[in-house]
Amino acid sequence: MSLTVSELPHKEQALFRAALKLYEVKQFKKGLKTCDQILKKFSDHGETLAVKGMFLAHLERREDAYELIKRGIEISPKSSISWHVYGIVCRFDENYEEAARCYEEALKADSENPTILRELGQLYTQLRQYQKLVETRSRIVKLDSKTPHFWLGLAVAHQLTGRNDLALKVVSTHEYIVLDETSPLKANNPNYKIEVSELLMYKNWLMELNGNYQLAVDNLKEIRPRVTDVTAWKEQKAKLLLKLDRKEAAALAYQDLIKRNPDSNVYICGYLSCNGLDISRPDDKDAVLEIIRGLQQQFPTSNTLKFLPLTFCDGDDFAKEADKLAKFSLRKGIPSLFTSMKTLYTDQTKGEALGKLFEGYASQLHDTKRLDDSTADEPLSVSTWCTFYLAQHADYYGNYERALQLMETAISVSPDTVDLYMVKAKILKHAGDIRGARDVMDFGRQKDLNDRFINTRTVKYMLRNNEVDEAEKTIVLFVRDDAEHMIQEIVDTQTTWYMRERGHAYRRLGDIGRALKHFHQVAHAFATYHNDQYDFHTYSMRKFTMRAYVDILEWEDQVFTDPVYIDSAAAAIGCYVDLHDRKAAGSPFVPISADVSKKPLTRNGTAKTGQHNLSAGVGEAKQAAVDVDPNGSTFVKAESHLENALKFVETLEKSVGSQPETHVSAFEVHLRMKKYFLALKSINSLRAIDDNHPSLVPMVVRINAALDADDSFAAPMKAALKGQLAK
Amino acid sequence: MITIRQARANDEIAMQNCNLTNLPENYHMKYYLYHLATWPELSFVAENEQSRVVGYVLAKMNEDTAESLDGHITSLSVMRSYRRLGIAERLMNQAQRAMFEVFGAKRVSLHVRVSNIAAFSLYRNTLSFDIDHTEAKYYADGEDAYSMKKDLTTLYSLEKENLDF
Numbered sequence: 001m002s003l004t005v006s007e008l009p010h011k012e013q014a015l016f017r018a019a020l021k022l023y024e025v026k027q028f029k030k031g032l033k034t035c036d037q038i039l040k041k042f043s044d045h046g047e048t049l050a051v052k053g054m055f056l057a058h059l060e061r062r063e064d065a066y067e068l069i070k071r072g073i074e075i076s077p078k079s080s081i082s083w084h085v086y087g088i089v090c091r092f093d094e095n096y097e098e099a100a101r102c103y104e105e106a107l108k109a110d111s112e113n114p115t116i117l118r119e120l121g122q123l124y125t126q127l128r129q130y131q132k133l134v135e136t137r138s139r140i141v142k143l144d145s146k147t148p149h150f151w152l153g154l155a156v157a158h159q160l161t162g163r164n165d166l167a168l169k170v171v172s173t174h175e176y177i178v179l180d181e182t183s184p185l186k187a188n189n190p191n192y193k194i195e196v197s198e199l200l201m202y203k204n205w206l207m208e209l210n211g212n213y214q215l216a217v218d219n220l221k222e223i224r225p226r227v228t229d230v231t232a233w234k235e236q237k238a239k240l241l242l243k244l245d246r247k248e249a250a251a252l253a254y255q256d257l258i259k260r261n262p263d264s265n266v267y268i269c270g271y272l273s274c275n276g277l278d279i280s281r282p283d284d285k286d287a288v289l290e291i292i293r294g295l296q297q298q299f300p301t302s303n304t305l306k307f308l309p310l311t312f313c314d315g316d317d318f319a320k321e322a323d324k325l326a327k328f329s330l331r332k333g334i335p336s337l338f339t340s341m342k343t344l345y346t347d348q349t350k351g352e353a354l355g356k357l358f359e360g361y362a363s364q365l366h367d368t369k370r371l372d373d374s375t376a377d378e379p380l381s382v383s384t385w386c387t388f389y390l391a392q393h394a395d396y397y398g399n400y401e402r403a404l405q406l407m408e409t410a411i412s413v414s415p416d417t418v419d420l421y422m423v424k425a426k427i428l429k430h431a432g433d434i435r436g437a438r439d440v441m442d443f444g445r446q447k448d449l450n451d452r453f454i455n456t457r458t459v460k461y462m463l464r465n466n467e468v469d470e471a472e473k474t475i476v477l478f479v480r481d482d483a484e485h486m487i488q489e490i491v492d493t494q495t496t497w498y499m500r501e502r503g504h505a506y507r508r509l510g511d512i513g514r515a516l517k518h519f520h521q522v523a524h525a526f527a528t529y530h531n532d533q534y535d536f537h538t539y540s541m542r543k544f545t546m547r548a549y550v551d552i553l554e555w556e557d558q559v560f561t562d563p564v565y566i567d568s569a570a571a572a573i574g575c576y577v578d579l580h581d582r583k584a585a586g587s588p589f590v591p592i593s594a595d596v597s598k599k600p601l602t603r604n605g606t607a608k609t610g611q612h613n614l615s616a617g618v619g620e621a622k623q624a625a626v627d628v629d630p631n632g633s634t635f636v637k638a639e640s641h642l643e644n645a646l647k648f649v650e651t652l653e654k655s656v657g658s659q660p661e662t663h664v665s666a667f668e669v670h671l672r673m674k675k676y677f678l679a680l681k682s683i684n685s686l687r688a689i690d691d692n693h694p695s696l697v698p699m700v701v702r703i704n705a706a707l708d709a710d711d712s713f714a715a716p717m718k719a720a721l722k723g724q725l726a727k
Numbered sequence: 728m729i730t731i732r733q734a735r736a737n738d739e740i741a742m743q744n745c746n747l748t749n750l751p752e753n754y755h756m757k758y759y760l761y762h763l764a765t766w767p768e769l770s771f772v773a774e775n776e777q778s779r780v781v782g783y784v785l786a787k788m789n790e791d792t793a794e795s796l797d798g799h800i801t802s803l804s805v806m807r808s809y810r811r812l813g814i815a816e817r818l819m820n821q822a823q824r825a826m827f828e829v830f831g832a833k834r835v836s837l838h839v840r841v842s843n844i845a846a847f848s849l850y851r852n853t854l855s856f857d858i859d860h861t862e863a864k865y866y867a868d869g870e871d872a873y874s875m876k877k878d879l880t881t882l883y884s885l886e887k888e889n890l891d892f
Contacts, residue, residue, distance in 0.1 A: 194830065221890045229768055230828045230886075231733070241892065249892045260824075263731040263817055303812055307728040307776070334811045336775075340728045343776040419808065450842075453807035456748045478751045480867040493753040497744060525756075529740070532757040536764050548736070548767035552760060555736035562740055 004079065005047055012038045012045075019051055028058045046076030050085040057089040065089055080110035087119070094531055096126050112143055121153065122537040128557075130160040141170075148178055148185070148195075149541035155206075156546055160553070164209040171203045179226075197228040198544035204236060205547060213243045231260065232547075238270055250274045262299035268292075268308065279312050289317055310344055318350060322357055327371060330361070330385045331378070335419040337385070338392035345396060355393050361386050384413050392423060400431035418444045418454055425461060438465045445474075452478045456497075463501040466509055471502070488627065494525045500568050507575065513591040513632030516575045520635065522568035523648070530559050560655035569648040573665045576645035579636060580672060591633035645669045660686055664695045671706055676713065676721055679703050683725070700725055729809065731817050734770035734783065736763060741780035742772065749804040752866070762787055762801065768829045769798070771821045773805065773814045781809045784818040788830050798826030798879070800837035816853055827883040835879055838865055838872040850875050 005016050015038050022031035035052035038045060050072030057065035069089060072082045087102030103120040110116060117140045124133040137154040144150055151174040158167035178185055178199055186192050200223040207216035217240045220233065227233045238253035251274035257267040269279060275291060277284045289309055296305045306328065309321040329337040345351035361371060365386060369377040391406035407424040414420060421444025428437035438461040445451075445458040455478055462471035475498060476486045490498055503518030533556045540549030559565075582589050629635075638644055649669050652662045663686040670678035683699050704725065707718050734742065739759045747753055762770055766787050773782035782805035789797040800822070805814045826832035836859065839846045850856040856875040865872035 197829070217892075221892075224888050224890060228829045228831070231768065231825065233888075237892070246892075253892070261731060261821060263729065265730040266732065301813070303728040304730050332811055336728075336809050336812070339808065340776055422808065451807060452751060453749050480751065493747065494743065494756060495747050495753075497747070529756045532755075532760055536760065540764050543765055545764050545767055548764050551767075552736040552764060555739070558737065559740075564740075 004076070005081070008038075008042065008045070012042065016048060016051070019048075019055075023051070023054065026058075028055045031055045032059065044075060046072045046074075047079050047081045048072070049075065050079070050082035054085045054089055057092060062093075078109050080106045080108075080113065080116070082106075083109070084113075084116055087123075091119070091123065096123050099123055100127060100129075112139075114140060114143060117143075118538065121157075122534065125157075125160075125537040125553075126534055130157060133157045134161055145174065146177055148174070148199075148544070149538070151177075152199075152202075152541040152544070152546060153538070155202075156541065156550065159206065159209070159550065164206050168203065168206040168210055171199070171206060175199060175203065193226075193228060195544040196226050198546070200227055201229055201232055201236070202544075202546045208236070208240060208243075213240050216240050217244065231257075234260075238267075242270065242273060247274045247276070258295065258299070262295070262302035263304045265304060265308075268295070268304065271295075279308075285312055285314075285317075289313060307340060310341075310350075314347075314349070319353060319357070322354060326354075326357060326361070327373070330382045330389075333381055333385055335388075338389050341389075342392075342396065351393075351396070355390075358386055358389050358393065362390060380413060384410050384417075387413075388420065388423070391427070395423075395427045395430055398430075400427060403427045404431075416447055418447050418451070420444075421447070422454065422457060425457075429461070429464070434461075434465045438462055438467070442474075449477075459498065460501055463498075463505045466505045468502060468505050468509070471505075485627075491521050494528070496522050496525050496564050496568075499525070500564055500571075503568065503571060507571065511592050511631075512575050512578055512589050513636045514630075515632070516572060516635040517629065517632035519568045519572040519575065522564060523572065526559060526562065526565045530556055558655070560651055566652065566656055566659070566661075569652055570661060570665050573645045573648050573652075573669060576641040576648075577668050577672065580641040580645075583641070589636055591631045591636045594630040642669055642673050646673070657685065658689065660689050660693055660695075663689075664693075664699075667695075667699050671703060674706075674710065674713070676703065676707060676717075680721055680724055728776065729781065729812055729814055730774050731771060731814075731821060732774065733768065733821075734763065734772045734785075736760070738772050738780055738783070739763065742770075742783040742785065745780055745783055745804055745806060746785075746802055749806065750802065751868070752802065754802070759785065766830070768825045769822055771818045773809070773818060775809070781806045782814045782818060784815075784822045786822040786826065788826065788832065789836070796831060796833045797876075798823065798830065798832040798835040800835065803837070815849055819854055823877075823879060824883055827879045828885070833878070833880050834876050836874060836876045838862065838874055840866060841871045841873055847873065 005013060008016065015034050019031050019034040019038075022028075022034060032052060032055040035048050035055065038048045039052065042048065050069045053065045053068035053072060055065075056062075056068060066089070069082070069086045073079070073086060076082050083102050083106035087099045087106060090096070090099035090102055100120065100123040103116055103123060106116050107113070107120065117136055121133055121136045121140070124130070124136060134154070134157045137150070137157045140150050141154050151170055155167040155170040158164070158170060177183060178196060185195075189195075204216055204219050204223065207213075207219060216236070220237055220240065224233060234253065234257055238250055238257055241250035241253055251271060254267055254271035254274055258264070258271060261267060272279055272288055272291060275287070277288050277291070279288055289312075292305060292309050296302070299305060306325050310318060310325065313321055326337070341354055344354070362383070364371055365378060365383045371378060371382075387406050387410045391403045391410065394400075394403035394406060404424065404427055407420060407427065411417075411420050411424065421440050425437045425441035425444065428434075428440060438458070441454070441458045441461045445454045448454060455474060459471045459475045462474060472487065475490065479486045479489050499518045499521040503515045503522070506512075506515035506518065533552060536549060536552060540546060540552075579589050635644070646669055649666045653666055656662050663682040667679055667682040667686075670676075670682055679699075680703065683696065683703070686693055686696060686699070704722065707713060707721060710718075739756060743754070743756060743759060762785055769786035769788075771784050772780045775781050784803045785801040787799050787801055789799050800819070803815060803818065805818075823835050826835055837850065837856070839850060841847075841861070851858075854877065856877045859874045859876040862872045862874050864870070
């Protein structure tokens with residue numbers, strides 16, 4: 001019935017309100033019972049049906065939930081509560097677009113409901129509909145201009161639409177509410193000082209974004225007594241002074257920062273800018289080196305200052321600085337020395353110079369046990385680390401035999417140094433001996449079973465060698481003992497590197513089902529990362545951490561550009577295309593059955609009984625699910641492989657449309673789906689990035705052939721496409 | 728060589744990866760986001776010449792109101808291949824100072840496995856932490872932890888800023 005709640009008898013009204021309260025405290029079963037009490041007398045009460053649906057949604061009865069809610073809305077289509085409930089459930093299912101539409105409907109009937117407005121704000125932010133966000137938050141602030149996180153939310157919304165000026169205006173208008181010494185927000189608030197500081201720094205940042213540098217500098221002086229984020233304040237000062245071209249003052253500010261952190265590239269380069277110098281300009285080299293040497297004296301322990309000269313010096317200066325750093329590092333025994341130096345090898349003369357330098361040390365040490373500045377015999381470790389460097393140097397140039405010889409020498413002297421085995425394994429990998437590499441890495445691992453780092457490396461090398469089971473046995477050595485299911489724990493802790501490597505291993509082994517399963521696990525982790533931001537759309541303003549919040553949004557916008565994601569998505573596309581092709585050729589891939597004798601692992605390595613698989617999940621709300629699809633057959637048996645591949649294609653096109661591989665992958669799917677215009681688009685996108693890309697010619701040939709073979713495709717469209725291709 | 732800087736949102740995947748690679752105590756991404764959105768000034772990363780994160784410290788203020796002036800180190804880890812560069816020390820120094828300056832922390836605390844000699848030595852000898860007490864079976868595998876603490880008020884002071892610029 002379309003009675004509103006207020007038209008129900010008092011008893012039922014009270015029950016309804018009670019049901020809503022029960023929702024807030026997450027007592028879903030009780031809430032359900034309460035709704036049923038109302039429905040007993042008013043079985044068709046629209047709003048109660050909807051609310052009951054909401055409870056069902058939280059009790060894992062999704063289909064019933066939607067059915068009831070929709071019925072409730074049919075009965076009371078103008079009810080704000082019913083639409084709000086529908087919105088909540090859609091939001092719960094991460095269907096944010098649908099949720100936003102529901103909330104908009106809910107608002108029509110109740111345009112000043114603060115809860116609806118706030119939640120809609122969250123949705124608009126998640127959907128990146130920033131203009132609508134501004135409108136919604138403006139309405140909130142009109143209703144309540146005193147609560148800080150409302151007007152802060154509005155300021156941020158303006159900032160997100162690029163209107164830093166309006167953001168600034170909102171903050172300036174309302175900041176007195178927080179900043180006034182007599183502010184009621186001060187009382188009983190242990191975070192007051194921090195909140196003031198964050199607000200002031202946020203405002204200053206807005207001034208900077210708005211281009212008001214002088215205003216911002218003046219403001220900085222004013223606000224300093226109340227700012228606790230000293231580092232950010234000092235960074236702002238240096239940055240703004242430099243922007244105002246006040247080089248001397250900026251230089252002092254950067255010196256101050258360097259004192260606090262002499263291992264900051266940013267501060268050091270900032271300081272150089274103040275002196276009109278640019279580390280990448282060849283003409284500035286001498287002047288830069290002089291300054292760096294001065295800083296090195298002031299901050300002799302700074303690693304950054306030790307290495308920086310090597311990046312821009314050449315000739316004698318380079319040799320001198322390299323000699324300094326090399327000796328220091330060899331004597332200290334720094335394992336990453338070559339890894340750092342490696343970045344310099346793109347300059348061939350530097351690589352050669354370094355090789356000569358260390359060869360020189362090696363022979364000197366061999367002949368005299370000293371280096372040219374030694375006051376006593378060097379310990380043997382210096383020579384070993386030198387050999388270690390030379391081995392990696394040889395490896396870099398592909399001289400694997402020599403590299404391995406040198407490693408043997410080092411190992412014979414220092415057989416318990418795990419770093420040696422890790423690098424020896426890497427060299428073997430480079431040389432193509434995957435099995436040998438894995439053996440050496442595992443040997444090293446057994447020297448230090450308490451170290452997860454080498455365990456991780458070993459697992460990776462095992463997977464590269466397609467030893468899926470062995471890798472699994474090894475990785476679980478570091479999975480929490482109390483984890484119900486060890487393997488699921490690895491998925492639950494978002495160990496994406498492992499899922500990706502395992503996916504590739506299975507693909508190499510021809511097990512497309514399992515491979516897909518793992519690539520989907522990676523994708524799921526990243527989808528979770530993207531979804532994680534949701535709560536922060538309100539949380540951050542409550543905490544006054546607007547600066548960090550905007551940073552989080554920017555990251556989330558880019559989250560699908562992560563190389564692990566891209567690689568897994570591309571691999572998933574490849575797998576789906578493979579499945580499609582096999583099906584089309586009449587020999588569809590058959591999921592490889594699970595090894596019946598292999599049961600889920602426990603800590604002791606003893607197998608749990610198979611029964612465990614069935615009983616898990618019952619009675620426990622959100623326990624980690626057991627592997628219900630061990631061989632990936634749900635992916636293999638899916639209706640349309642190409643549709644599934646398309647989802648990945650679309651994400652990649654959106655996030656990394658600048659990478660050629662995206663369009664190469666996309667083409668494979670669009671072509672098979674006979675979406676010729678999309679396939680053409682892929683070709684054009686690829687051409688725009690790199691018109692010499694090797695895939696271009698085959699792509700054009702194949703699309704032409706496909707068009708010729710496709711009788712069902714309309715002739716005029718064919719002609720249009722071919723015309724486009726000819727260009 | 729290695730540069731030290733404040734952690735940003737786009738470091739979180741790398742921090743999580745570093746943590747999963749090196750330690751058995753792991754966290755969901757949302758927990759990293761929670762740190763950054765609540766105490767953004769306290770976490771730091773070490774970055775190598777190829778801009779890869781090779782070490783991190785994930786830090787917070789103690790949420791227990793009784794000890795709300797205690798900073799806490801949630802997690803600290805440096806890739807094994809980057810030892811002997813003082814990275815852990817540098818990360819800790821930045822985090823500690825930030826705790827003191829930004830949040831007025833008087834102390835910082837952390838947990839370390841009683842068997843982890845290397846870490847214990849770093850905290851006790853290099854960073855001057857003291858053992859406050861032992862927490863039995865703190866870790867998921869049943870191992871005990873030393874709860875270690877350090878007084879920050881003797882290390883740092885609020886400086887007088889030069890506002891003449």
